[in-house]
Amino acid sequence: MRENSTPRPPVLPVAPTSGRLRPLGLDEVRITGGFWARRREVNATATLGHCRHWMERVGWIGNFRAAAEGRVHRDRRGREFADSDVYKLLEAMSWQAGQHTGTGADTRTDAGIASLTETIAAAQEPDGYLSTAFGRPGQRPRYSDLEWGHELYCYGHLIQAGVAELRTRGESELTKTARRAADHVCAAFGPGGIEGVCGHPEIETALVELARATGEQRYLDQAALFVERRGRGTLADTEFGRAYFQDDLPVREATVLRGHAVRALYLAAGAVDVAVETRDDSLLAAVVRQWETTVARRTYLTGGMGAHHRDESFGDDFVLPPDRAYAETCAGVASVMLGWRLLLATGDPRYADLAERTLFNVVAASPSQDGRAFFYTNTLHRRTRGTAPDADAESPRAESGTRAPWFAVSCCPTNVARTLALLPAYLATADDRGVQLHQYADADIATTLTGGHPVALRVRTDYPHDGRVTVRITRSADRPWTLSLRVPAWAAGAPAWLVDADGTRRAVAPGTAAVTRAFRAGDEIRLELPVAPRWVGADPRVDAVRGTVAVQRGPVVYCAESVDLPAGREVDSVRVDPSARPQDGPSGTVLAPGALTVPDGRPEAPWPYAVPEATRAPAVRASPVVLVPYYSWANRGPSTMRVWLPVREADVEADGPERPLP
Amino acid sequence: MRENSTPRPPVLPVAPTSGRLRPLGLDEVRITGGFWARRREVNATATLGHCRHWMERVGWIGNFRAAAEGRVHRDRRGREFADSDVYKLLEAMSWQAGQHTGTGADTRTDAGIASLTETIAAAQEPDGYLSTAFGRPGQRPRYSDLEWGHELYCYGHLIQAGVAELRTRGESELTKTARRAADHVCAAFGPGGIEGVCGHPEIETALVELARATGEQRYLDQAALFVERRGRGTLADTEFGRAYFQDDLPVREATVLRGHAVRALYLAAGAVDVAVETRDDSLLAAVVRQWETTVARRTYLTGGMGAHHRDESFGDDFVLPPDRAYAETCAGVASVMLGWRLLLATGDPRYADLAERTLFNVVAASPSQDGRAFFYTNTLHRRTRGTAPDADAESPRAESGTRAPWFAVSCCPTNVARTLALLPAYLATADDRGVQLHQYADADIATTLTGGHPVALRVRTDYPHDGRVTVRITRSADRPWTLSLRVPAWAAGAPAWLVDADGTRRAVAPGTAAVTRAFRAGDEIRLELPVAPRWVGADPRVDAVRGTVAVQRGPVVYCAESVDLPAGREVDSVRVDPSARPQDGPSGTVLAPGALTVPDGRPEAPWPYAVPEATRAPAVRASPVVLVPYYSWANRGPSTMRVWLPVREADVEADGPERPLP
Known part of the structure; x- marks a missing residue:
């Protein structure tokens, strides 16, 4: 673990005194344009x-x-x-x-x-x-x-x-x-x-952060006491069980996050903070293990966490129903907070991978384009159009068909607000060897490397729409140092490239791509990530999405929305064909090869179960399916929506196209 | 509608003064043996x-x-x-x-x-x-x-x-x-x-039943007033919305049951009662319409109703997740109550079809074999074994891994108790033409037909294990009358037969099979229903069970349970092959052709989503899968269980059998 030797940076949400990476503050990183700049301006x-x-x-x-x-x-x-x-x-x-x-x-x-x-x-x-x-x-x-x-x-x-x-x-x-x-x-x-x-x-x-900011040990001690006390049954056993409060098992003994998702994630973040400040490797290892299992078994494709509406909690392993996803916005914020702490402690880019996914598909999905309405829950499948919430009243938190201005329980809007306000702090870190970029956005970064060497970088990209990220060194130390760039895990399976300052081009694999040299001002490094749309399937144990696939483009999850279908059709009519490739469409859309089911005029069956032959897929008509970024859904009024799209079966093809290409 | 002309039978839960069928009471129908006699004895x-x-x-x-x-x-x-x-x-x-x-x-x-x-x-x-x-x-x-x-x-x-x-x-x-x-x-x-x-x-x-029992009109008037008042927003709009209380829409205007399932079903039962007593055909038609849509779109294969844990409510159409099924026992009881009222009012056997399904797969599933423990909810997929509830404490209602002795909210045990106590009343009815049998059990039935003609029947069967139901006329009117037998909708697709008193054998289709003759004491009529196990699939709009099938045998839904798998395996390893037929196995089991996935020693993926090719089904090894009646699950201790079984995909077959046949 690193002992921080540089002065504590002043403008930082998380300032550990030990750990693998040193965070850069809001005074060192400025987002200057692009996707997140627009969100932050709003x-x-x-x-x-x-x-x-x-x-x-x-x-x-x-x-x-x-x-x-x-x-x-x-x-x-x-x-x-x-x-x-x-x-x-x-x-x-x-x-x-x-x-x-x-x-x-x-x-x-x-x-x-x-x-x-x-x-x-x-x-x-x-x-x-x-x-x-x-x-x-x-x-x-x-x-x-x-x-x-x-x-x-x-x-x-x-x-x-x-x-x-x-x-x-x-x-x-x-x-x-x-x-x-x-x-x-x-x-x-x-x-x-x-x-x-x-x-x-x-x-x-x-309390840990206050201890860091003030140097007062007693705040850290109190935080450590709270972490240790938890899981010992001091809270009453309610209808939801003690796991709801994470009071069922001591933090050190738990192997997975459980119970109320936001509670579980905030607690885990606090436990990492305590572990880092007290150099408690076993406590840190316990949280890492919980994070790993939670990500492998209890996380939605969007990064959303929390599958139960009843108690806003994690479900059992692989219980990830798209149409009943709770995936609270605050749980997304909390997951980003936890991931950031683990990234700083360990330097492992997988934490930044999940944070990126969550930022684009949960945190960015919550606020409306005008920043005055929000999703509290982030379902992956909306079956009914519903109605727009009352613009003049508090909405029930779990029911909004479109984004709502305020909720009776309204934790999410302010959580989004603070996350966007401090977002530049999540972009980059430094260590004794150099600078690490974790999230990609147009940004100007200036910091001082160990030993007092000032460096500055200018990042330019149209990410996530475009996969090219150019980093121009605008000021360099006069000794070799390392620029590290995260190559996202989602880039696996397609070539990703790093173009060095001298024009050398080399393939890079998910993880970290690093360039070490005595950079000079004006040097440019370019990362080229394969953002072409691609199919994604799920582990067969995620029963709720068997027989379906989703589309991701870079870190962005896409969805079908009824407003892009022929009039009167809903998203349950969509079928896709993963043997062909999804393509970029106009205006940021993706066109997925597929078909729409064709109403055949038969009356609906009075009972939805029958011999399997009788419940086979209905006739379809080939039609590319327009997909939009999940974060933008419901921006055009109430709609039905789904992320996981049923795979078209071998079945009857009706004559003629459903409609011309859009 | 019939005006009841016979004296009101004394021992009846529901005694309408009009309607298509006249119920027979506990003094006219006695269950003498078989499945339900054992349940009633306990x-x-x-x-x-x-x-x-x-x-x-x-x-x-x-x-x-x-x-x-x-x-x-x-x-x-x-x-x-x-x-x-x-x-x-x-x-x-x-x-x-x-x-x-x-x-x-x-x-x-x-x-x-x-x-x-x-x-x-x-x-x-x-x-x-x-x-x-x-x-x-x-x-x-x-x-x-x-x-x-x-x-x-x-x-x-x-x-x-x-x-x-x-x-x-x-x-x-x-x-x-x-x-x-x-x-x-x-x-x-x-x-x-x-x-x-x-x-x-x-x-x-x-109140309607009290009016019927006492002849006091004011109780009926008050019931009618409550039915009419509902749906007009007199209750507060809570977090669950007014639909939770069915206070969102007047009963006459609603098209489907919604909100809290037990509330919705009790209200519908009351509305039928009011409609029947006030000869209000439009109110009756409204409830029939709601029942039809609910059965076509919001009912589990077991007959269970209520898909949400959060508010114990119906979900949107086709939201029927097996692993989060609430399917409260009380909702099953309430569904049987509603169906019985609709059957009496209309004579339509589809109501008895659903009641049979619900009795065998919800009401019978709740109590333990010893009658001292109960399921409150009736999930169709249990993913974790959990532990047996504390035999000495009240359990949370939705969490019991096995049946629990009592609950903090304990509506279900007493609801099961009253239903089993009055069960004979649900077996048979009479009308001017004769006697109708709706549910099959060993029973002695004696009643008086219109005009004062006493008749008596002795029903003998090993139903539902065996599909043969023999009805012996032990006393007959000296004029022709009609014996009607329900041919369940589940019998579609396989031959069902009626053997007349003279030995004539004719194929009968789902609905009602009737024999009209001047029966003599000693005459026997036999119904032969095809109870062989069969595959069942679901409407593709039930997204949660895409790519799976279930097994039903007669009216009984079957399930796989971990206790029948090789040691240490859970039900998520089961795959089945619906191109071959399930067969009867020993001791009331069914053997489904299928396979078990084979652990291949690879470490678990850190993220459960990947290109579809990488998430394909794991290798399997052929093995018949033992299934048991759903109503009997968890009788052998905590287990994992599933009703809907993933269909085996074309994939790698590991060498050798998983284990010998049981």
Whole structure:
């Protein structure tokens, strides 16, 4: 493990003191254009304000005012954990503002942070306790419901906001509020205090980061205590079982993530943080093992995690129904957080592979193009068109046929907001040998290598639409160093190339492609990844998608949507032929060779089961099937949609084409 | 529609005053042997006592004592609807005792009914209100939570118990308690009263039956009012949406059953009852339409209904995942109740077809062989062996790997108990032309045909193991009459035969086979149904079972279970070959031609998705696959199990047999 020898970079969500790679901060990496720049622009200009607007409207910000004014027992609105979304918004605003630190470019965000902080801080009690849901006259007592109360969970998000503030803009009322809360947690739950954990992990990773940001050992100790305490049955055994809370097994003993997906992932992230700071290799190895099994057996093609609606949880191995995928947006965010920590600790590019998949197919799928509506769950198969959610009301979280402006439980919009705000931090790292690029986007990167050698790179690409990534060295150390580029696992099976500064071209395999040389300013390295659309099948144990295939193009998963079918047809009429190749179509679409079933006028069978011969595939008519990126589905109104497309069987072909090519 | 001209039979769960068929009561039909006699014997000798034991133990009977003694606000145990299970047990005991009415054969049950009734009646308030969960000092006010309070639902079960008592043993304290409650409901929710409905339907069908049993019109009027009120949004819009409560659409306008499956089915049963009593053909037609669509698109092969764990609800059309089937036992009971009402109203044998399927594959699957443990949900695919539930504790309802003795929500055991207790009433009907047999079991049937002609039949069969059903006429009217026998829809595709009293043998098709003649005592009619095991496939729109087939033998669905596989193998290794025929095996098993996948020693893929060629089926080794009746699964300890078996693909055959034939 590396002992960090360079000064701690200031603008970073995760700053481990040991590990294989050193993260680069928002002050070292700037995204300058392309897919993520557009998403981040919408996030900054629309989503942040949208979240604040809704949280004023539904009263979640008002809860803090009500608490300060002594009327919260009467006037409080929203669920127990509503405070946390205000904190997540603050975190997002801090990262956003931090990108302009020193430039004075975002005084509006600065003012917003200050006013929100003032509102929150006024509700904090003298001993640091801060919750609008518990502890005041007329409310339930503090910590009387650790299973569902979410008090520590809320502190976790407050502390993460405080860390973002500390690292972007320095000490402020927000950082003091967060530290008072953290100090209170250590006093209340430390040795001799309440021997409990929060039903929803989150405090663990937050306390470790606060320890890193402040150098205060006690926060790390408290986080380690929470990690060790978990899995020992201190929480009640509810209808969902203790696995829901990850309280069924100690973290060190578990072999797979289970229970509520977001809880499981946040806990795993906290455990990695603790392991890295305490040099606890066995704890780290336990989380790596859980990650491996979860990815091999409990993860959707999109990177989505969580197969059960009932308890928002992981299912048994290979229970991955596309039409009942929960795949909560927050679980996607949490998976990216966990993967980033594991990547920093180990340097293994597989973590960046999954993060890329999840960013493009879960995190990017949630917000609408205008950044003012969101998916909470990310199904892989929508069977009914449904209707657009009420633009003026909170939606049920699991039911939106199109993206909804806000939810009764609305953790996802603010989670997307903070992730997009800090996204540049996930692009690149450094180590003693040089710089590593993990995610590809137009970006300018400037950092200082070990020994004090400044280097700068300019990345230019139209990724993921185009597979070519050009890295121009704009400033170099005057000694040899290594530029490492991730070759994604999805590139297996087609040639990928690295073109060196001297024009040398060599095939590269999934993993890491590295060039070591005494770079000079102006040198260009080019990675060429095979983004042509391709068929993907699933392990036969994923029963729910037997007999189907999907299409992926680069890291992007595609889907069929009813709006691209002849009028009145739904996606269950689609059949595809994986013996021919899918091709790029117009406007970012893919054309999959296939057919559409043809209604034959027979009345529907009164019973859907019969001798197998009678239930064979219906007649079809050849027709290329238009596919669009999954992240863009439902952008054209309510539709039916599916990612996994049934393979066409040998059957009757009706005469004539279904319709001309689009 | 028939106007009943014969005197109302006394021992009947459902006694419509109009409709195509006249039900025969427990005093007219006795099950004398075979599959259901064994189940009913266990029910009478074990299950009834087991339910009473558990309800004493978990305090649900004690709640009534606590209410009578003014301490229920402090001492009450169980969920809001715990009262209902005491009532369902009482109903079961009444039907059971009714079979011995006049013989003095069951004085123990009689005493049990009397003591339970005394306990309940003591808790009833002077105005007829009766709930242990609401309305007393320290409790929430009466009817303050119609969405979740279940007060009217509980009355419904009390009234059904009262009707059972009235029809089996006559007026008693129980019937008076039930009538006082019904009178209270009419006063509280009648015209000018509370304009609401109960979140859980049940009161509707109960009030109609009480009207039938007492001749009191006001109970019918109140039931009709509840049916009409529903679907008009009087219940709050919860996270599950109003469809959960069937409060999204008026019954007359709905085209399919939706929302919570038990609620939907009880409501539909009540709507049929109202339609039949008020001669409301359009209301009846609406329910028929909903039934048809539900059966064609939202029903499992077992007859199970309800695909979602989250809200115990129907899914969208064709969302029928085997491994996440909820298929609650109570929904099976409710489906049989609904089908019976539709059968009586229309005479259409398709309702008896589904009832037979549901009785053998849901209702019979729930209780253990000893009648002291139950499945609450009835999955069609169990992926992990899990562990046996704690024999000494209440189990979570949806999680039992094997049958559990009791549940925190324990509606199913008492629902099974009352269904088995009244089962003879579902076997046969009469009309002006003669007698109709709908379900096949060893039974003695004696009734009086229109015009006062007594007839008697003795049915002998080893159904469903054997397809031969012999009906011996033991007493006949001295005029021609018609004996009708249901030929199940599952018999399509193989010859079925009817052998007449004179030895004439004719092929019969699914539907109804009838013989009309002046029967003489000693005449025998024989039905020969093709029960040989056969493959069944599913409509391609049932995405979750694409590429699989199931085996059915007569009405019985079969499954593979890990206990029948080589040691250490699980059911995901099974592949079958539907081009060959399944055969009867030893001890009631079926041997399906097939193969087992062979572990090839390769490490598991780190990611379960790849180019389709790489995810093809693994190597297999030919091996007949032992299948057992689905209703008997998990009788040999925790196991993995599946009903839908993947079809073997053309692939590598490993050398040698997996193991000798069993």
